[in-house]
Each structure stands twice: as structure tokens, then as C-alpha cells.
Amino acid sequence: MKRLQSKAAGLAYRALFASALALTLVAGQALAQTSNPQSVTANWGAAQDPNQAELFWGEHQAGIDTKPQHFIYFAVFDLTTSKREDVVRLFKAWTAASSRMTQGETAQPLESGLQLAVPPAPPTGEDADAAPDPGKMAADSGEALEMPAARLTITFGFGSGLFVKAGKDRFGLASRRPEALVDMPTFGAIDQISEMNSGGDLAIQACAEDPQIAFHAIRQLARLAQGVAQIRWVQLGYRPMKGDRHLLGFSAEEKNPTMNAPQAQTVWVGSEGPEWMRGGSYVVVRRVRFALEHWDSMPQAYQEQAIGETKHHARAAESASPSPSPSPENSLVEEHPAGHLSVVAQGRDAMLRRSYSYNDGVNFISERWPPWRQGLEYDAGMFFICFQHDPRTGFIEVFDEMAKRDYKLNQFWTHVASGLFAIPRGASQGEYIGQPLFEAR
Amino acid sequence: MTKVKTLILLNILLASVVLPLRADDNKSFLSTLRRQKTLTSTIPHNGDLNPYAIVVAPVSAGRIQKGDVLIDNFNALSNLQGTGTTIVSYNSASKKLTTFAELPKNNPACPGGVGLSTAMTMLKTGWVIVGSAPSTDGTTRTLGAGCLMVLDANGQLVATWSGPKIAAPWGNMATIDNGSTASLFVSMSGFDVPGPQVRDERGYPVTVKKATVLRIDLSISESKPPVITAQTIIGDGFSQRADKDVFLVGPTGLALGRDGTLYVSDALANQIDAIPDSATRTASAGTGRVVTKDGLLRRPLAMVLAPNGNLLITNAKNGQVVEIIPTTGEQLAAQWIDNNPAQYPPGNGDLFGLAMKLDGSGFYYVQDDVNSLVEATR
Numbered sequence: 156m157k158r159l160q161s162k163a164a165g166l167a168y169r170a171l172f173a174s175a176l177a178l179t180l181v182a183g184q185a186l187a188q189t190s191n192p193q194s195v196t197a198n199w200g201a202a203q204d205p206n207q208a209e210l211f212w213g214e215h216q217a218g219i220d221t222k223p224q225h226f227i228y229f230a231v232f233d234l235t236t237s238k239r240e241d242v243v244r245l246f247k248a249w250t251a252a253s254s255r256m257t258q259g260e261t262a263q264p265l266e267s268g269l270q271l272a273v274p275p276a277p278p279t280g281e282d283a284d285a286a287p288d289p290g291k292m293a294a295d296s297g298e299a300l301e302m303p304a305a306r307l308t309i310t311f312g313f314g315s316g317l318f319v320k321a322g323k324d325r326f327g328l329a330s331r332r333p334e335a336l337v338d339m340p341t342f343g344a345i346d347q348i349s350e351m352n353s354g355g356d357l358a359i360q361a362c363a364e365d366p367q368i369a370f371h372a373i374r375q376l377a378r379l380a381q382g383v384a385q386i387r388w389v390q391l392g393y394r395p396m397k398g399d400r401h402l403l404g405f406s407a408e409e410k411n412p413t414m415n416a417p418q419a420q421t422v423w424v425g426s427e428g429p430e431w432m433r434g435g436s437y438v439v440v441r442r443v444r445f446a447l448e449h450w451d452s453m454p455q456a457y458q459e460q461a462i463g464e465t466k467h468h469a470r471a472a473e474s475a476s477p478s479p480s481p482s483p484e485n486s487l488v489e490e491h492p493a494g495h496l497s498v499v500a501q502g503r504d505a506m507l508r509r510s511y512s513y514n515d516g517v518n519f520i521s522e523r524w525p526p527w528r529q530g531l532e533y534d535a536g537m538f539f540i541c542f543q544h545d546p547r548t549g550f551i552e553v554f555d556e557m558a559k560r561d562y563k564l565n566q567f568w569t570h571v572a573s574g575l576f577a578i579p580r581g582a583s584q585g586e587y588i589g590q591p592l593f594e595a596r
Numbered sequence: 597m598t599k600v601k602t603l604i605l606l607n608i609l610l611a612s613v614v615l616p617l618r619a620d621d622n623k624s625f626l627s628t629l630r631r632q633k634t635l636t637s638t639i640p641h642n643g644d645l646n647p648y649a650i651v652v653a654p655v656s657a658g659r660i661q662k663g664d665v666l667i668d669n670f671n672a673l674s675n676l677q678g679t680g681t682t683i684v685s686y687n688s689a690s691k692k693l694t695t696f697a698e699l700p701k702n703n704p705a706c707p708g709g710v711g712l713s714t715a716m717t718m719l720k721t722g723w724v725i726v727g728s729a730p731s732t733d734g735t736t737r738t739l740g741a742g743c744l745m746v747l748d749a750n751g752q753l754v755a756t757w758s759g760p761k762i763a764a765p766w767g768n769m770a771t772i773d774n775g776s777t778a779s780l781f782v783s784m785s786g787f788d789v790p791g792p793q794v795r796d797e798r799g800y801p802v803t804v805k806k807a808t809v810l811r812i813d814l815s816i817s818e819s820k821p822p823v824i825t826a827q828t829i830i831g832d833g834f835s836q837r838a839d840k841d842v843f844l845v846g847p848t849g850l851a852l853g854r855d856g857t858l859y860v861s862d863a864l865a866n867q868i869d870a871i872p873d874s875a876t877r878t879a880s881a882g883t884g885r886v887v888t889k890d891g892l893l894r895r896p897l898a899m900v901l902a903p904n905g906n907l908l909i910t911n912a913k914n915g916q917v918v919e920i921i922p923t924t925g926e927q928l929a930a931q932w933i934d935n936n937p938a939q940y941p942p943g944n945g946d947l948f949g950l951a952m953k954l955d956g957s958g959f960y961y962v963q964d965d966v967n968s969l970v971e972a973t974r
Binding site: 341343344346347348349449452453457521522523524525526527528529530562563565566567 | 637639641643645671673674675676677734735840841842936937938939940944945946964965966967968
């Protein structure tokens with residue numbers, strides 16, 4: 156235990172150093188933003204120290220306009236309690252632990268053992284002897300000890316299940332469900348979303364420059380939630396160390412600077428939303444599996460047409476279509492729209508994209524598009540994430556168009572997980588995340 | 597029996613008369629087509645996929661309007677083949693797609709469960725009959741014998757038919773419909789089909805020559821579901837084979853010629869066969885007479901009779917529909933109706949079901965690659 160304590164002291168020093176560095180950078184960012192004060196991504200081009208700490212407290216939760224870190228661990232929880240006070244305790248515990256971990260500290264002070272958000276009732280009956288005492292467990296699982304803050308951000312979201320679930324108003328919050336927190340529509344041909352991979356009551360996005368730091372954060376928060384909430388589904392993701400090409404081999408964002416530069420009013424909820432959401436946002440997440448084996452067999456020309464971009468500037472595609480091409484006289488050809496980028500162009504600035512690639516190895520896949528294949532295939536693609544002030548005019552509008560018209564590319568991806576969460580505004584020191592919602596009269 | 601035969605032949609003759617004949621009846625039907633239009637996604641609210649059968653409603657009844665296009669789905673949301681349970685309906689006036697029927701996944705009277713296949717028809721009396729070739733894992737490892745299910749015109753299940761002559765009803769149905777009686781022609785491709793892991797000496801899944809064509813004669817009393825009066829195997833010995841990717845390959849297209857000959861597309865043999873006297877024969881013709889083989893055919897699937905008496909056949913292995921003269925076997929033309937370059941050759945694996953429009957001006961077909969109903973017209 157002593158050893159842990161001494162490491163914790165060391166961490167505190169590193170956190171202080173990191174915080175100072177972060178403050179310096181934030182000041183720099185503020186200067187940078189003056190040139191384009193409305194852009195929420197003005198600082199994304201600036202260099203960042205991968206070891207630094209990101210600020211936790213503030214008007215907006217971190218992890219939205221924060222320059223994307225290289226790793227993400229996204230977790231969706233279901234609330235297992237029926238008591239509102241348990242949910243409040245959970246967010247108090249999560250806020251406290253997150254404010255520590257983002258500064259490079261352990262989730263809780265190590266001295267007093269694990270303090271669950273809601274202490275369990277004393278065990279009784281035949282299981283009494285089998286129930287472990289949380290107070291005898293380490294307050295932190297320890298895999299992040301001696302590691303820097305690594306730009307960890309932890310962002311919390313509320314799913315519709317917090318407000319109403321299966322018609323039940325479990326926590327007396329139904330009347331406060333924001334209009335914009337709609338039930339997500341299905342997107343026809345591109346959706347293959349099961350109950351187990353969608354929805355959820357709460358979401359936590361942990362982003363960091365080290366995958367172990369991101370997982371550590373989720374792991375600690377899930378521990379604290381015992382008896383109150385349990386994990387429903389998760390997704391890990393990463394961004395390449397250089398550039399931002401996704402697994403289809405393109406870098407659309409890089410070539411379209413406006414793609415990642417929406418205006419502040421596009422991202423942050425303003426006076427149109429409930430008071431507790433002002434300064435917050437809405438996040439839509441989608442696990443999009445790419446049919447990589449099929450994609451890799453396509454001519455470069457097809458890929459470039461499907462995306463609407465050049466893949467290799469040094470090697471131009473030679474042919475526009477694979478042979479044999481149907482000749483005009485024996486073909487009933489229906490015109491299809493141009494590539495992906497032109498289909499989604501209208502909604503380019505309607506949301507802030509902050510996506511990651513994901514790679515879950517191989518799994519048994521029953522391929523959705525010809526050539527028909529069933530067997531072990533790559534389970535990899537994009538964990539698409541976007542923030543907007545209203546998903547009805549952001550993601551939903553854009554994706555509806557995409558699902559209907561993105562003919563060339565829709566055959567190469569399947570949306571297999573989905574979530575929409577209200578991201579409440581950030582907290583000031585001494586508050587907890589979601590406090591204005593839970594304590595509003 | 598002679599009376600029945602006369603009635604059936606009369607019916608076939610009448611059917612041929614009401615179809616619009618053109619001045620040059622020997623001209624290719626495909627050459628008259630100029631336009632292709634995607635009408636609707638075929639995915640219903642529950643996410644079922646992989647549209648197979650297409651039937652154009654011959655009458656208005658219940659929730660169905662004459663001319664509505666009924667389409668069934670072979671896959672559930674999981675995309676496992678042999679698990680789809682829905683029939684959707686497209687109304688060309690409103691341009692709306694609705695779910696006509698969502699069948700229970702577990703129907704105890706249907707061995708193996710429900711996975712709706714290309715075998716579907718609608719009778720003049722409003723009854724819809726649809727086949728099930730079910731699995732639980734998307735492969736023939738778990739293939740059940742399946743069944744034929746009878747729905748009323750509101751999409752409610754009213755009867756289920758199974759038995760020793762019914763095994764994975766597979767191909768698009770041909771139908772003789774006299775109102776109070778009817779005959780259905782259905783190919784059965786599930787007799788003793790092993791899982792796709794069982795291979796022959798060439799390394800392919802084992803080909804089993806046990807597929808049949810079954811004629812099911814029906815009696816239909818007013819307001820009562822059809823009753824089977826006879827089941828006759830009129831063709832047998834067709835090739836069937838498991839496939840780990842596309843589930844099952846077997847005789848798929850059935851179409852009645854004007855003289856009562858039933859034409860069968862034998863996918864594995866890459867040929868079209870003819871079974872004479874299909875409505876009246878009491879014994880199997882085996883695989884019948886070979887009408888045409890290879891040439892423009894690339895694993896023939898669904899098949900319909902065009903207004904000029906020629907057969908239209910969709911290819912599995914490219915995006916073409918092929919027209920042949922059934923009496924001579926001459927292959928007149930092939931036309932691309934799916935040129936999706938995301939497959940090689942274009943459209944490979946995209947086509948399946950096919951149905952003529954009621955006015956004979958074109959046909960409907962499905963594009964499996966994008967789960968859509970498409971129309972090809974003049």
C-alpha cells in the first residue's frame with residue numbers, strides 16, 4: 156500500500172506539470188481561435204504534447220472540441236437501479252473520479268479502498284459469505300500508475316433510457332427529455348443494428364493518447380457503478396499516428412478542411428434547448444463495418460469514384476470501370492449519384508465529426524452485399540462519431556440522404572451499432588456532471 | 597380427367613389471349629425495353645433482407661390492390677439466409693412499401709422454422725401461398741424441410757402444408773388458377789442436401805440429384821383456405837447443391853408455356869429443361885427435355901413467360917436477363933439489367949426474382965445487392 160501511495164504522490168506531481176503545460180497550450184489555443192472565433196476546431200492543427208492533461212472542468216465537457224486523441228474506449232451503460240438518488244450518486248462518483256483521472260491521478264485516493272457510488276446493502280442469506288467487501292479492494296486497478304495523463308478526456312452522455320424506458324419514467328425525468336433526443340430512425344439498406352448494439356441509458360467516451368489509459372478510465376468508472384449501472388456495449392477505436400486516413404484508404408477530411416470546421420452554433424446547444432443542455436451537445440455514434448476484403452478487390456478507379464477523391468496522387472487510376480462493361484445497346488442503365496463526398500456535401504458543416512477507425516480482428520460475418528460470402532472476415536471499419544446541437548438537422552438528415560443515394564459506397568459498409576446521447580454541459584469545480592438536470596425544479 | 601384437362605388447356609389459351617401480342621411476335625421482347633427505374637427499397641421495418649420472390653397481385657383482395665407487387669425476404673436482420681419472415685407489398689399508385697405479412701419465426705407445423713424462399717404465388721381468390729426453406733445458421737447445415745404457408749389477403753397465416761414431398765420449396769412458382777381449383781408447380785431442393793462442408797472429389801460441395809418439381813392440385817371453396825387434393829411429382833433428378841455463401845443452388849425458375857409445357861431452369865446444369873403435359877401428367881418426366889444450355893446462360897434462376905411467348909431468365913452470375921424461344925431453344929438476347937461494377941462480372945449475385953407486369957409492358961425484378969425492387973419498361 157505504501158508503494159502505491161508513493162506512486163500516487165509521483166503522479167500528482169506529474170499531473171501538476173501536465174496541467175501547467177495544458178494551461179499554456181490552452182492559452183495558445185485561445186490565441187489561435189481569435190483568428191476564427193466561431194470555429195470549434197481552430198486548434199486542431201496545433202501541436203499537442205501527448206503526455207499533457209486536458210482540462211476537465213469547464214462550460215463544455217472535454218472530448219468534443221478537444222483535438223482528437225489517438226485512442227478511444229466508448230462504453231454504453233444500462234441503469235440497473237430504479238432510484239433517482241442512486242443515479243445522482245453515480246454521477247457524483249463518476250465526476251470526482253474523472254476529474255482525478257484526467258489529471259493523471261488514480262480514480263480514487265488509494266488510502267480507503269474502493270468506494271462504490273452506492274454502497275451495497277449488507278449481504279444476507281446464503282450468499283452472505285460469498286459477497287466480497289469493496290472496502291478491501293484497491294481503489295484503482297493500477298494499470299495506469301506511473302503513466303502520464305495522456306490527454307485523457309472523459310465525456311458523459313444521457314440516452315433516452317434515462318428519461319423513459321419501455322414506457323416507464325423510472326427516475327421522474329420523462330418531462331425533461333429534450334425534444335432533440337429523438338428515437339433514432341433506421342437507415343434502411345445500410346443498417347444492421349441489433350438491440351444489443353444500440354441504445355443504452357448512459358454513455359462514456361474516454362479518449363487518450365494511450366489505449367491503456369482510455370481503458371483504465373472506463374474500467375474504473377464501471378467498477379464504481381456496481382449495483383447501479385452495467386455495461387451494455389463498448390467500442391474501441393484508434394486514429395493513425397500520422398494523417399487521418401481511414402481503413403478505406405482515403406482521407407476525406409484532410410482534403411476538405413471545412414469537413415471538420417463547423418461553427419460553434421452548429422455544435423453547442425443554445426437557447427433552443429433546455430437550460431441544462433445549454434453548452435452541451437448531442438453525439439451520434441455508429442459502428443460502421445467495412446467489407447474490406449471486397450473493397451480491396453476493387454479497381455482503384457471504382458474506389459475513387461465511390462469516395463469522390465483521389466487515393467494516390469502519385470499513381471492515378473487508369474480505368475474508370477472494371478471489364479466487361481455492359482455496352483450501351485444492351486444495357487438498361489439507371490443513373491446513380493456521384494461519389495460519397497458529393498452525396499454528403501450538403502451536410503458537411505452540419506456536425507462535428509470526430510471519428511475513429513476500429514479493428515475487432517476477424518469474426519464470422521454473413522456478408523450483406525454481393526459477392527456473397529459467409530465466414531471469417533475482418534470485423535473492422537469506422538467508429539463514426541459526430542457532435543451537433545440537434546441530431547434531427549445534423550446526423551439524421553445527412554444520413555438519410557446517404558442511405559438513399561450513396562449507391563457506390565453503401566455496398567461496402569454496414570452500420571452495426573448505433574447510439575444517440577445528450578451530452579450535458581460541462582461542470583464547474585464543485586459541481587457534478589448532469590447536476591442541473593437532476594436538481595432542476 | 598379429360599374435362600379437367602380441357603379446362604386447364606382452355607385456361608392457358610385464355611391467359612395467352614389476354615396478354616398483349618405485338619405485331620412482330622417473334623421479335624425479342626427485351627429489345628422493346630428502354631427504361632429501368634428503382635421503385636423502392638424492399639427492407640421492412642424489422643430489417644429483413646435479401647428479396648427473393650416477386651408476385652404481381654392478379655386481383656384486389658383484403659389489403660392487396662390488383663397490380664401490387666409482393667416481395668418476400670429470405671434473410672432476417674442478422675443477414676443469415678433462411679431466416680427471413682416478411683412479405684412486403686409495393687403499391688405503384690401510392691409508391692409506398694408496406695409490410696403485408698410478418699410470419700412467426702417458429703411455426704411448429706413448418707419443420708425447421710421459417711425462411712421465405714422464391715416460391716410464392718397469389719391466387720385469384722386472394723390467397724397467398726409462400727414457401728419456407730429455413731435454416732438457423734444461414735447454411736444448409738441446419739436446413740429444415742420447410743413448408744408452404746397459406747395466408748389470407750390480410751397477411752394472416754391460415755394453413756401450413758408440409759410432408760414427405762415437400763423439402764425446401766425453392767424456385768419461383770408457376771400457377772394455373774381456375775378460381776375454384778388451381779395447380780401450383782414448385783421445385784423442391786432440400787432432399788438430402790448435406791452442409792456445405794461436405795465436399796466432392798473436386799472440392800465443391802456435393803451435388804445431389806434429388807431435386808424435384810411438385811405439382812400441387814388445390815380445391816378452393818368460397819371463403820375457405822385452399823385444400824390440397826393431390827401432390828404429383830412431375831419432374832425429378834435435378835441437381836441441388838449446398839453453398840456456404842449462397843446457401844443452396846437448385847432448380848429455381850418455373851414457367852408455364854402456352855402448350856402446357858413446364859419449363860425449369862436447372863441452375864447447376866446451366867440449362868433450361870421442358871416437362872410436357874405438366875398440368876395433367878401423373879408420372880415424373882425425370883429432368884425432361886433440354887431446351888437450351890450454356891451460351892448466354894450464367895446459372896439461370898427465376899424465369900417468366902413474356903407476352904410474345906418467349907422465356908425471360910435472370911442469371912445468377914452476371915446482371916443479365918436472357919430471352920429464349922422455348923420451342924426452338926434459340927437464345928435471342930441478353931440484356932444487362934444490373935450493371936453494378938462492384939461485382940465481377942457486373943451484377944454477379946444481384947438478380948433473383950422476376951415477374952411480368954400485368955399489362956405485359958415490362959417486368960419487375962429485385963436487386964439483391966441493394967435490396968431494391970426495380971422496374972424495366974418500354
